[in-house]
Amino acid sequence: MFVLCVVNLSAQNYGTMGTLPTVPPPQPPNPYQYQNNLFGQPASPYNPNPISDIQKRNEAILREAKAYMEAQVQRQITINSLLRNGFPSYALQDPTGTSHFYQAFEEIRAMLEGKVPLNLGRTIFLIENAYYGNKLDYSEYENFIKQKVQLCQRKIIEEKLDGNNNMVKNMMLFRLIADTLQFKGAGSEKTVTHLPIQYDYDDYDFKKNFDSHFITKLMRSGVGQCNSMPLYYLVLAEVMGAEAYWAKAPYHSLVKIKDENNAWYNIELTCSAILSDAHYMNHSYIKAEAIRNKLYLYPLDRKEVIVEMLATLARYYYLLYGFDNFYLQCADIVMQHSSSSNLSALILKFEYERGLILALAHLSGAKDMDMLIEKLPEANKHLEELSKINKQIDDSGYEDTPMEVYVEWLAHLAKQKEKAEQNKTILFN
Numbered sequence: 001m002f003v004l005c006v007v008n009l010s011a012q013n014y015g016t017m018g019t020l021p022t023v024p025p026p027q028p029p030n031p032y033q034y035q036n037n038l039f040g041q042p043a044s045p046y047n048p049n050p051i052s053d054i055q056k057r058n059e060a061i062l063r064e065a066k067a068y069m070e071a072q073v074q075r076q077i078t079i080n081s082l083l084r085n086g087f088p089s090y091a092l093q094d095p096t097g098t099s100h101f102y103q104a105f106e107e108i109r110a111m112l113e114g115k116v117p118l119n120l121g122r123t124i125f126l127i128e129n130a131y132y133g134n135k136l137d138y139s140e141y142e143n144f145i146k147q148k149v150q151l152c153q154r155k156i157i158e159e160k161l162d163g164n165n166n167m168v169k170n171m172m173l174f175r176l177i178a179d180t181l182q183f184k185g186a187g188s189e190k191t192v193t194h195l196p197i198q199y200d201y202d203d204y205d206f207k208k209n210f211d212s213h214f215i216t217k218l219m220r221s222g223v224g225q226c227n228s229m230p231l232y233y234l235v236l237a238e239v240m241g242a243e244a245y246w247a248k249a250p251y252h253s254l255v256k257i258k259d260e261n262n263a264w265y266n267i268e269l270t271c272s273a274i275l276s277d278a279h280y281m282n283h284s285y286i287k288a289e290a291i292r293n294k295l296y297l298y299p300l301d302r303k304e305v306i307v308e309m310l311a312t313l314a315r316y317y318y319l320l321y322g323f324d325n326f327y328l329q330c331a332d333i334v335m336q337h338s339s340s341s342n343l344s345a346l347i348l349k350f351e352y353e354r355g356l357i358l359a360l361a362h363l364s365g366a367k368d369m370d371m372l373i374e375k376l377p378e379a380n381k382h383l384e385e386l387s388k389i390n391k392q393i394d395d396s397g398y399e400d401t402p403m404e405v406y407v408e409w410l411a412h413l414a415k416q417k418e419k420a421e422q423n424k425t426i427l428f429n
Helices: 002-017 050-085 095-112 120-131 138-158 166-178 215-221 228-240 277-283 288-292 302-320 325-337 343-364 369-375 377-395 403-428
Strands: 181-184 191-194 245-249 252-258 264-268 273-275
Touching: 050 343, 095 120, 095 302, 095 325, 120 138, 120 215, 120 228, 120 302, 138 166, 138 181, 138 215, 138 228, 166 228, 166 252, 215 228, 228 245, 228 252, 228 302, 245 302, 264 277, 302 325, 302 343, 325 343, 343 369, 343 377, 369 377
Parallel strands: none
Antiparallel strands: 181 191, 245 252, 252 264, 264 273
Protein backbone atom coordinates (compact mmCIF):
# COMPACT_ATOMS: atom_id res chain seq x y z
CA MET A 1 0.00 0.00 0.00
CA PHE A 2 2.80 2.32 0.88
CA VAL A 3 4.60 1.62 -2.45
CA LEU A 4 1.44 2.06 -4.52
CA CYS A 5 0.84 5.51 -3.09
CA VAL A 6 4.35 6.57 -4.00
CA VAL A 7 4.08 5.22 -7.53
CA ASN A 8 0.78 6.92 -8.27
CA LEU A 9 2.01 10.17 -6.81
CA SER A 10 5.18 9.96 -8.97
CA ALA A 11 3.26 9.19 -12.14
CA GLN A 12 1.05 12.20 -11.65
CA ASN A 13 4.01 14.50 -11.23
CA TYR A 14 6.20 13.20 -14.03
CA GLY A 15 3.74 11.78 -16.60
CA THR A 16 4.37 14.52 -19.11
CA MET A 17 7.93 13.28 -19.60
CA GLY A 18 6.68 9.86 -20.68
CA THR A 19 8.85 7.96 -18.30
CA LEU A 20 8.51 7.01 -14.68
CA PRO A 21 11.22 7.85 -12.21
CA THR A 22 13.07 5.17 -10.39
CA VAL A 23 11.27 4.40 -7.19
CA PRO A 24 13.63 3.92 -4.22
CA PRO A 25 12.96 0.92 -2.00
CA PRO A 26 10.67 1.79 0.90
CA GLN A 27 12.33 2.56 4.21
CA PRO A 28 10.66 1.69 7.54
CA PRO A 29 9.39 4.87 9.14
CA ASN A 30 11.15 6.33 12.12
CA PRO A 31 9.16 5.07 15.13
CA TYR A 32 10.03 8.31 16.98
CA GLN A 33 8.75 10.60 14.22
CA TYR A 34 5.17 11.72 14.85
CA GLN A 35 2.64 12.73 12.17
CA ASN A 36 -0.34 14.98 12.70
CA ASN A 37 -3.79 13.44 12.47
CA LEU A 38 -6.90 15.14 11.21
CA PHE A 39 -7.29 17.15 14.42
CA GLY A 40 -3.77 18.39 14.47
CA GLN A 41 -2.78 16.27 17.46
CA PRO A 42 0.23 13.97 17.59
CA ALA A 43 -0.58 10.44 16.51
CA SER A 44 0.82 7.38 18.21
CA PRO A 45 4.35 6.45 17.10
CA TYR A 46 4.70 3.58 14.76
CA ASN A 47 4.96 0.28 16.56
CA PRO A 48 6.21 -2.60 14.48
CA ASN A 49 5.05 -5.05 17.17
CA PRO A 50 1.47 -4.35 18.31
CA ILE A 51 1.46 -7.51 20.43
CA SER A 52 3.87 -5.87 22.88
CA ASP A 53 1.30 -3.11 23.49
CA ILE A 54 -1.29 -5.67 24.47
CA GLN A 55 1.18 -7.33 26.80
CA LYS A 56 2.04 -4.01 28.42
CA ARG A 57 -1.63 -3.19 28.87
CA ASN A 58 -2.26 -6.57 30.44
CA GLU A 59 0.72 -6.15 32.73
CA ALA A 60 -0.54 -2.70 33.77
CA ILE A 61 -3.97 -4.14 34.52
CA LEU A 62 -2.39 -6.88 36.62
CA ARG A 63 -0.31 -4.34 38.52
CA GLU A 64 -3.38 -2.21 39.22
CA ALA A 65 -5.34 -5.25 40.34
CA LYS A 66 -2.49 -6.32 42.62
CA ALA A 67 -2.19 -2.82 44.12
CA TYR A 68 -5.94 -2.72 44.66
CA MET A 69 -5.95 -6.10 46.41
CA GLU A 70 -3.00 -5.07 48.58
CA ALA A 71 -4.81 -1.82 49.51
CA GLN A 72 -7.94 -3.79 50.39
CA VAL A 73 -5.95 -6.17 52.55
CA GLN A 74 -4.17 -3.27 54.27
CA ARG A 75 -7.51 -1.52 54.77
CA GLN A 76 -8.93 -4.60 56.47
CA ILE A 77 -5.81 -4.96 58.62
CA THR A 78 -6.20 -1.32 59.69
CA ILE A 79 -9.90 -1.82 60.48
CA ASN A 80 -9.16 -4.91 62.57
CA SER A 81 -6.38 -3.10 64.41
CA LEU A 82 -8.66 -0.13 65.20
CA LEU A 83 -11.38 -2.45 66.48
CA ARG A 84 -8.99 -4.42 68.70
CA ASN A 85 -6.41 -1.85 69.82
CA GLY A 86 -7.70 1.61 68.95
CA PHE A 87 -5.54 4.19 67.25
CA PRO A 88 -1.83 3.31 66.82
CA SER A 89 0.78 5.16 68.83
CA TYR A 90 2.60 8.12 67.32
CA ALA A 91 5.63 7.54 69.54
CA LEU A 92 7.33 5.45 66.85
CA GLN A 93 6.70 8.02 64.12
CA ASP A 94 8.07 10.99 66.07
CA PRO A 95 9.91 9.71 69.15
CA THR A 96 11.58 13.06 69.86
CA GLY A 97 8.49 15.26 69.68
CA THR A 98 6.20 12.89 71.55
CA SER A 99 8.83 12.29 74.24
CA HIS A 100 8.33 15.87 75.49
CA PHE A 101 4.67 15.07 76.11
CA TYR A 102 5.47 11.78 77.82
CA GLN A 103 8.00 13.50 80.10
CA ALA A 104 5.48 16.18 81.03
CA PHE A 105 2.84 13.51 81.67
CA GLU A 106 5.08 11.53 84.01
CA GLU A 107 6.04 14.57 86.07
CA ILE A 108 2.44 15.78 86.36
CA ARG A 109 1.24 12.30 87.30
CA ALA A 110 3.91 12.16 90.00
CA MET A 111 2.48 15.39 91.45
CA LEU A 112 -1.05 14.01 91.45
CA GLU A 113 0.10 10.80 93.12
CA GLY A 114 1.91 12.72 95.85
CA LYS A 115 5.39 11.62 94.83
CA VAL A 116 6.53 15.22 94.25
CA PRO A 117 5.02 18.48 95.56
CA LEU A 118 2.17 20.06 93.63
CA ASN A 119 3.43 22.92 91.49
CA LEU A 120 0.97 24.67 89.19
CA GLY A 121 3.59 26.97 87.68
CA ARG A 122 5.79 24.01 86.80
CA THR A 123 2.79 22.12 85.37
CA ILE A 124 1.84 24.96 83.04
CA PHE A 125 5.44 25.29 81.90
CA LEU A 126 5.62 21.56 81.15
CA ILE A 127 2.55 21.46 78.91
CA GLU A 128 3.42 24.62 76.98
CA ASN A 129 7.03 23.55 76.63
CA ALA A 130 5.90 20.18 75.25
CA TYR A 131 3.81 21.94 72.63
CA TYR A 132 6.77 24.17 71.70
CA GLY A 133 9.04 21.14 71.31
CA ASN A 134 11.11 21.75 74.44
CA LYS A 135 12.17 25.23 73.32
CA LEU A 136 11.40 27.14 76.54
CA ASP A 137 13.83 28.00 79.35
CA TYR A 138 12.47 27.10 82.77
CA SER A 139 14.92 29.25 84.71
CA GLU A 140 13.85 32.36 82.77
CA TYR A 141 10.20 31.45 83.28
CA GLU A 142 10.73 30.92 87.03
CA ASN A 143 12.72 34.14 87.47
CA PHE A 144 10.04 36.18 85.69
CA ILE A 145 7.41 34.94 88.14
CA LYS A 146 9.61 35.59 91.16
CA GLN A 147 10.28 39.15 90.02
CA LYS A 148 6.55 39.88 89.75
CA VAL A 149 5.92 38.48 93.22
CA GLN A 150 8.75 40.60 94.62
CA LEU A 151 7.10 43.69 93.13
CA CYS A 152 3.90 42.86 94.97
CA GLN A 153 5.74 42.29 98.21
CA ARG A 154 7.63 45.58 97.81
CA LYS A 155 4.38 47.46 97.22
CA ILE A 156 2.81 45.90 100.31
CA ILE A 157 5.75 47.14 102.37
CA GLU A 158 5.58 50.60 100.76
CA GLU A 159 1.92 50.94 101.66
CA LYS A 160 2.51 49.48 105.14
CA LEU A 161 -0.02 46.69 104.67
CA ASP A 162 -0.16 43.34 106.43
CA GLY A 163 1.92 41.02 104.26
CA ASN A 164 0.51 37.96 106.03
CA ASN A 165 -3.11 38.81 105.27
CA ASN A 166 -4.49 36.66 102.48
CA MET A 167 -6.86 39.36 101.25
CA VAL A 168 -4.00 41.87 101.06
CA LYS A 169 -1.93 39.44 98.99
CA ASN A 170 -4.76 38.77 96.59
CA MET A 171 -5.66 42.41 96.15
CA MET A 172 -2.06 43.30 95.42
CA LEU A 173 -1.91 40.56 92.78
CA PHE A 174 -5.14 41.89 91.33
CA ARG A 175 -3.69 45.40 91.17
CA LEU A 176 -0.47 44.12 89.58
CA ILE A 177 -2.43 42.57 86.71
CA ALA A 178 -5.25 45.12 86.43
CA ASP A 179 -3.71 48.47 87.44
CA THR A 180 -0.84 50.75 86.56
CA LEU A 181 1.39 50.66 89.64
CA GLN A 182 4.27 52.91 90.68
CA PHE A 183 7.18 51.36 92.55
CA LYS A 184 10.14 53.03 94.18
CA GLY A 185 13.31 51.94 92.49
CA ALA A 186 15.64 49.84 94.60
CA GLY A 187 18.34 52.10 96.07
CA SER A 188 17.10 55.27 94.36
CA GLU A 189 14.35 57.86 94.50
CA LYS A 190 13.20 57.12 90.99
CA THR A 191 9.89 55.38 90.47
CA VAL A 192 9.27 52.40 88.23
CA THR A 193 5.96 52.01 86.40
CA HIS A 194 4.39 48.59 86.00
CA LEU A 195 1.68 48.38 83.34
CA PRO A 196 -1.38 46.12 83.57
CA ILE A 197 -2.04 43.08 81.39
CA GLN A 198 -4.17 43.99 78.38
CA TYR A 199 -7.05 41.86 77.15
CA ASP A 200 -6.51 40.37 73.71
CA TYR A 201 -9.65 41.44 71.87
CA ASP A 202 -7.93 40.73 68.56
CA ASP A 203 -7.34 37.00 69.12
CA TYR A 204 -9.21 36.03 72.29
CA ASP A 205 -10.38 32.73 70.72
CA PHE A 206 -6.84 31.89 69.46
CA LYS A 207 -7.98 31.53 65.85
CA LYS A 208 -5.05 33.50 64.42
CA ASN A 209 -2.32 32.08 66.66
CA PHE A 210 -3.00 28.98 68.70
CA ASP A 211 -0.61 29.98 71.47
CA SER A 212 -2.38 33.32 72.07
CA HIS A 213 -3.97 31.74 75.17
CA PHE A 214 -0.65 30.46 76.57
CA ILE A 215 0.63 31.83 79.87
CA THR A 216 4.18 32.08 78.49
CA LYS A 217 2.85 34.17 75.61
CA LEU A 218 1.16 36.51 78.12
CA MET A 219 4.43 36.81 79.99
CA ARG A 220 6.28 37.76 76.80
CA SER A 221 3.72 40.17 75.38
CA GLY A 222 1.74 41.57 78.32
CA VAL A 223 -1.46 40.58 76.50
CA GLY A 224 -3.78 37.78 77.57
CA GLN A 225 -7.33 36.49 77.63
CA CYS A 226 -9.73 34.56 79.84
CA ASN A 227 -7.57 31.43 79.95
CA SER A 228 -4.11 32.86 80.40
CA MET A 229 -4.93 35.76 82.73
CA PRO A 230 -6.55 33.74 85.57
CA LEU A 231 -3.92 31.00 85.36
CA TYR A 232 -1.14 33.58 85.40
CA TYR A 233 -2.74 35.07 88.52
CA LEU A 234 -2.82 31.65 90.17
CA VAL A 235 0.82 30.95 89.32
CA LEU A 236 1.81 34.23 91.01
CA ALA A 237 -0.46 33.45 93.96
CA GLU A 238 1.19 30.06 94.39
CA VAL A 239 4.65 31.62 94.74
CA MET A 240 3.36 34.47 96.90
CA GLY A 241 1.52 32.11 99.24
CA ALA A 242 -1.92 33.59 98.54
CA GLU A 243 -4.98 31.38 98.69
CA ALA A 244 -6.89 31.63 95.41
CA TYR A 245 -8.97 29.31 93.29
CA TRP A 246 -9.73 28.72 89.65
CA ALA A 247 -13.30 28.48 88.36
CA LYS A 248 -14.74 27.76 84.95
CA ALA A 249 -17.67 29.12 82.98
CA PRO A 250 -18.68 28.39 79.37
CA TYR A 251 -15.72 29.43 77.14
CA HIS A 252 -14.30 31.21 80.17
CA SER A 253 -12.40 30.98 83.43
CA LEU A 254 -11.91 33.28 86.41
CA VAL A 255 -10.33 33.58 89.85
CA LYS A 256 -12.28 33.10 93.07
CA ILE A 257 -11.07 34.31 96.45
CA LYS A 258 -12.69 34.55 99.88
CA ASP A 259 -12.26 36.95 102.76
CA GLU A 260 -11.94 36.37 106.51
CA ASN A 261 -15.69 35.85 106.76
CA ASN A 262 -15.61 33.16 104.05
CA ALA A 263 -17.45 35.43 101.62
CA TRP A 264 -16.55 34.60 98.02
CA TYR A 265 -15.53 37.12 95.36
CA ASN A 266 -15.07 36.55 91.63
CA ILE A 267 -12.07 38.37 90.18
CA GLU A 268 -12.81 39.05 86.52
CA LEU A 269 -9.44 39.94 85.07
CA THR A 270 -10.70 40.48 81.52
CA CYS A 271 -12.41 43.69 82.62
CA SER A 272 -10.65 44.32 85.96
CA ALA A 273 -13.85 43.98 87.97
CA ILE A 274 -15.39 42.04 90.82
CA LEU A 275 -18.47 40.17 89.59
CA SER A 276 -21.10 38.03 91.32
CA ASP A 277 -22.05 34.45 90.52
CA ALA A 278 -25.43 35.77 89.38
CA HIS A 279 -23.69 37.81 86.70
CA TYR A 280 -22.13 34.72 85.13
CA MET A 281 -25.31 32.68 85.44
CA ASN A 282 -27.39 35.36 83.75
CA HIS A 283 -24.97 36.15 80.95
CA SER A 284 -23.28 32.80 80.30
CA TYR A 285 -26.41 30.62 80.12
CA ILE A 286 -25.28 28.22 82.81
CA LYS A 287 -27.76 25.48 83.70
CA ALA A 288 -28.70 24.81 87.30
CA GLU A 289 -27.53 21.20 86.85
CA ALA A 290 -24.08 22.47 85.93
CA ILE A 291 -23.89 24.43 89.18
CA ARG A 292 -25.11 21.46 91.25
CA ASN A 293 -22.59 19.16 89.58
CA LYS A 294 -19.78 21.66 90.15
CA LEU A 295 -19.02 22.18 86.47
CA TYR A 296 -19.09 25.96 86.59
CA LEU A 297 -18.27 28.64 89.17
CA TYR A 298 -16.95 25.98 91.53
CA PRO A 299 -13.63 26.88 93.19
CA LEU A 300 -10.96 24.41 92.09
CA ASP A 301 -7.96 24.03 94.35
CA ARG A 302 -4.41 23.63 93.10
CA LYS A 303 -4.57 19.86 92.62
CA GLU A 304 -7.84 20.11 90.72
CA VAL A 305 -6.36 22.79 88.46
CA ILE A 306 -3.37 20.57 87.74
CA VAL A 307 -5.78 17.77 86.82
CA GLU A 308 -7.41 20.14 84.34
CA MET A 309 -4.00 21.04 82.96
CA LEU A 310 -3.36 17.36 82.27
CA ALA A 311 -6.49 17.35 80.11
CA THR A 312 -5.01 20.37 78.32
CA LEU A 313 -1.81 18.40 77.71
CA ALA A 314 -3.89 15.70 75.98
CA ARG A 315 -5.56 18.29 73.75
CA TYR A 316 -2.23 19.82 72.72
CA TYR A 317 -0.93 16.34 71.91
CA TYR A 318 -3.96 15.65 69.75
CA LEU A 319 -3.47 18.89 67.82
CA LEU A 320 0.11 17.97 66.95
CA TYR A 321 -0.28 14.22 66.45
CA GLY A 322 -3.79 12.82 66.85
CA PHE A 323 -5.58 10.23 68.91
CA ASP A 324 -3.63 7.33 70.38
CA ASN A 325 -3.01 5.55 73.68
CA PHE A 326 -1.25 8.58 75.19
CA TYR A 327 -4.40 10.65 74.73
CA LEU A 328 -6.47 7.94 76.44
CA GLN A 329 -3.92 7.57 79.22
CA CYS A 330 -4.25 11.27 80.02
CA ALA A 331 -8.05 10.91 80.07
CA ASP A 332 -7.81 7.98 82.49
CA ILE A 333 -5.59 9.89 84.93
CA VAL A 334 -7.84 12.95 84.72
CA MET A 335 -10.87 10.81 85.57
CA GLN A 336 -9.00 9.07 88.36
CA HIS A 337 -8.03 12.32 90.12
CA SER A 338 -11.10 14.47 89.40
CA SER A 339 -12.67 15.27 92.76
CA SER A 340 -15.26 17.85 91.69
CA SER A 341 -16.29 16.87 88.17
CA ASN A 342 -14.98 14.44 85.60
CA LEU A 343 -16.38 16.42 82.68
CA SER A 344 -12.95 17.00 81.13
CA ALA A 345 -12.21 13.28 81.16
CA LEU A 346 -15.61 12.47 79.68
CA ILE A 347 -15.11 14.96 76.86
CA LEU A 348 -11.67 13.52 76.11
CA LYS A 349 -13.09 10.00 75.93
CA PHE A 350 -16.07 11.16 73.88
CA GLU A 351 -13.80 12.79 71.29
CA TYR A 352 -11.65 9.65 71.10
CA GLU A 353 -14.60 7.31 70.54
CA ARG A 354 -16.14 9.64 67.98
CA GLY A 355 -12.85 9.87 66.10
CA LEU A 356 -12.55 6.08 66.11
CA ILE A 357 -16.07 5.61 64.74
CA LEU A 358 -15.50 8.17 62.01
CA ALA A 359 -12.26 6.43 61.01
CA LEU A 360 -14.02 3.06 60.83
CA ALA A 361 -16.86 4.53 58.77
CA HIS A 362 -14.38 6.08 56.33
CA LEU A 363 -12.35 2.90 55.93
CA SER A 364 -15.40 0.68 55.47
CA GLY A 365 -17.18 3.08 53.15
CA ALA A 366 -20.19 3.36 55.46
CA LYS A 367 -22.32 6.45 54.88
CA ASP A 368 -24.26 6.26 58.16
CA MET A 369 -24.25 4.39 61.45
CA ASP A 370 -26.67 1.70 60.29
CA MET A 371 -24.44 0.88 57.34
CA LEU A 372 -21.40 0.86 59.64
CA ILE A 373 -22.97 -1.73 61.93
CA GLU A 374 -24.01 -3.78 58.90
CA LYS A 375 -20.47 -3.75 57.52
CA LEU A 376 -18.67 -3.95 60.89
CA PRO A 377 -20.86 -5.44 63.64
CA GLU A 378 -17.88 -5.16 66.03
CA ALA A 379 -18.14 -1.37 65.81
CA ASN A 380 -21.42 -1.46 67.72
CA LYS A 381 -19.60 -1.61 71.07
CA HIS A 382 -17.92 1.70 70.27
CA LEU A 383 -21.25 3.26 69.31
CA GLU A 384 -22.73 2.08 72.60
CA GLU A 385 -19.77 3.50 74.53
CA LEU A 386 -20.13 6.82 72.71
CA SER A 387 -23.83 6.94 73.54
CA LYS A 388 -23.11 6.15 77.19
CA ILE A 389 -20.51 8.92 77.50
CA ASN A 390 -22.77 11.37 75.71
CA LYS A 391 -25.56 10.71 78.23
CA GLN A 392 -23.17 11.26 81.15
CA ILE A 393 -22.09 14.59 79.67
CA ASP A 394 -25.68 15.63 79.05
CA ASP A 395 -26.76 14.65 82.58
CA SER A 396 -23.98 16.78 84.04
CA GLY A 397 -25.65 19.94 82.73
CA TYR A 398 -22.94 20.66 80.20
CA GLU A 399 -24.06 22.27 76.97
CA ASP A 400 -22.12 23.66 74.04
CA THR A 401 -22.43 27.41 74.12
CA PRO A 402 -22.51 29.14 70.73
CA MET A 403 -19.56 31.44 70.16
CA GLU A 404 -22.04 34.25 69.47
CA VAL A 405 -23.11 34.08 73.11
CA TYR A 406 -19.53 34.50 74.27
CA VAL A 407 -19.00 37.46 71.93
CA GLU A 408 -22.16 39.04 73.33
CA TRP A 409 -20.86 38.47 76.83
CA LEU A 410 -17.56 40.16 75.92
CA ALA A 411 -19.49 43.23 74.81
CA HIS A 412 -21.25 43.20 78.17
CA LEU A 413 -17.87 42.99 79.92
CA ALA A 414 -16.70 46.06 78.04
CA LYS A 415 -19.55 47.99 79.65
CA GLN A 416 -18.70 46.53 83.05
CA LYS A 417 -15.15 47.81 82.66
CA GLU A 418 -16.45 51.35 83.13
CA LYS A 419 -17.49 50.38 86.66
CA ALA A 420 -14.26 48.56 87.42
CA GLU A 421 -12.63 51.27 89.52
CA GLN A 422 -15.57 51.49 91.89
CA ASN A 423 -15.78 47.71 92.20
CA LYS A 424 -12.09 47.34 92.97
CA THR A 425 -12.06 50.19 95.51
CA ILE A 426 -14.60 48.32 97.64
CA LEU A 427 -12.13 45.46 98.06
CA PHE A 428 -9.02 47.61 98.33
CA ASN A 429 -10.50 49.41 101.32
